[in-house]
Amino acid sequence: MIDHRTGRVLASHQADERLAPASLTKLMTAYVVFHALQQRQIQLDEEITVSEKAWRTPGSRMFIEVGTQVSIADLVLGMIVQSGNDASVALAEHVAGTESVFTELMNQYARTIGMASSHFMNATGLPHDDHYSTARDLATLARAIIEEFPDYYRWYSVKEFTYGDISQPNRNNLLWRDASVDGMKTGHTDAAGYCLVSSAEREGMRVVTVVLGTASAKARIDGSQALINYGFRFFETRLVYAADQEITKIRIWKSANEFTSLGVIEDLYITIPRGSYDSLEMIHKIPAIIEAPVAKSQPLAEIVLSLNGASIATESLRALDDNPEGSLWQQARDGISLWFE
Numbered sequence: 001m002i003d004h005r006t007g008r009v010l011a012s013h014q015a016d017e018r019l020a021p022a023s024l025t026k027l028m029t030a031y032v033v034f035h036a037l038q039q040r041q042i043q044l045d046e047e048i049t050v051s052e053k054a055w056r057t058p059g060s061r062m063f064i065e066v067g068t069q070v071s072i073a074d075l076v077l078g079m080i081v082q083s084g085n086d087a088s089v090a091l092a093e094h095v096a097g098t099e100s101v102f103t104e105l106m107n108q109y110a111r112t113i114g115m116a117s118s119h120f121m122n123a124t125g126l127p128h129d130d131h132y133s134t135a136r137d138l139a140t141l142a143r144a145i146i147e148e149f150p151d152y153y154r155w156y157s158v159k160e161f162t163y164g165d166i167s168q169p170n171r172n173n174l175l176w177r178d179a180s181v182d183g184m185k186t187g188h189t190d191a192a193g194y195c196l197v198s199s200a201e202r203e204g205m206r207v208v209t210v211v212l213g214t215a216s217a218k219a220r221i222d223g224s225q226a227l228i229n230y231g232f233r234f235f236e237t238r239l240v241y242a243a244d245q246e247i248t249k250i251r252i253w254k255s256a257n258e259f260t261s262l263g264v265i266e267d268l269y270i271t272i273p274r275g276s277y278d279s280l281e282m283i284h285k286i287p288a289i290i291e292a293p294v295a296k297s298q299p300l301a302e303i304v305l306s307l308n309g310a311s312i313a314t315e316s317l318r319a320l321d322d323n324p325e326g327s328l329w330q331q332a333r334d335g336i337s338l339w340f341e
Contacts, residue, residue, distance in 0.1 A: 001227045003271040004206035021133040022187030025125030034149040044073040054090040062087045081161035082168040085124040092123040113144045135210040142208045156183030196220040207231040241268045254331040255292030262317040281306045294323040
C-alpha cells in the first residue's frame, strides 16, 4: 500500500516478488491506450473493425464479433469494466498494428515510469513464462494512471457496462462495499490466483493497494479492505508548503537585489503517522555565501523534514525570482564586505 500523492509505502509484504499479474496487465494496456488518446493518435468516437484474432482471444470477454465495427470508447469500457481480453487485443491492434508491437510499447512505458521488475508479453494477462510484475511495480503503474489521466481514471469506478445486450458488472466488489473506493482492477488465473489493485480517497488522502496471489475472490477483497482501512486510520498526508510560497529569504551577494525568496516549485506533501504533524521539525540548510547571478528556480539550499529525530523528506529550496548581478558599485561593495565574512 502506498500513499498516492507522496508515493510513501505504508505497508508491504514481498512487494518485489515477481508474479503473474493476470488481468492486472490491462492497467498497462490502458496506460498505453490513454497515451494514444491524449496525443490524439486515436479518438474515443472512432470505430475499428474487430479482427479474428481479437474475437478468438480466450478468457473473459465483452463479446465483440469478428468483422463488426466497435468504438474505442466501448472497447475501453469493455476492457476496464468487463475485463474483456477480446477488447484488449482489439485496442492493441488498433494502436500499434499488432499485439506484439503493442507489447513493446507496454514495456517501454513501464521502464519510463519506473516499473523495474515487470515484463509484458501480451495485452491481456494470459499466462506466459516471461509475463510478470510485482506489487510495487503495479502500485507505481496505478499511481501513474491516476496522476496522468484523471479524466480517464473515472472509468474505473463504473459498476456495470452493457454491450450487445449483455450486461456485466465490474468485478471489483469494493466499489459496492466502500464508498471511498473508486478503482481499479481485478485479475485472476490459476497461476496468478485472485488479484486486486484498489484505490480509495478519504478527506483528500488517497491510497493505492495491491493484493496478489490470494486463494479466493473474497480474500482479495477482504485483504484490500483491511489495507485501505489501516492506511486511513493510522496515516495522514499533509501539505507542508505550496508551490511558489516563500519559505525563507537569503542574502545574495553582488546582486541587484539584496535578498532572494526561496520556496519549492511543486507542492510539498508528506505522509506521516496520524496525529504527529505537530512534532515535525524543519531544518534549512543554506550555504554561508551565495553570489549573483541567481536564476529563477535555481536550487540554492535544502529543507530537511524530520520526525522524532528521523529524516523523512529532503527537498531543494529554489529561487522564486531572478536576481541578476548588481551594478559595478554593488559588486565592489559586496566584494569588500566578503573579505570580512
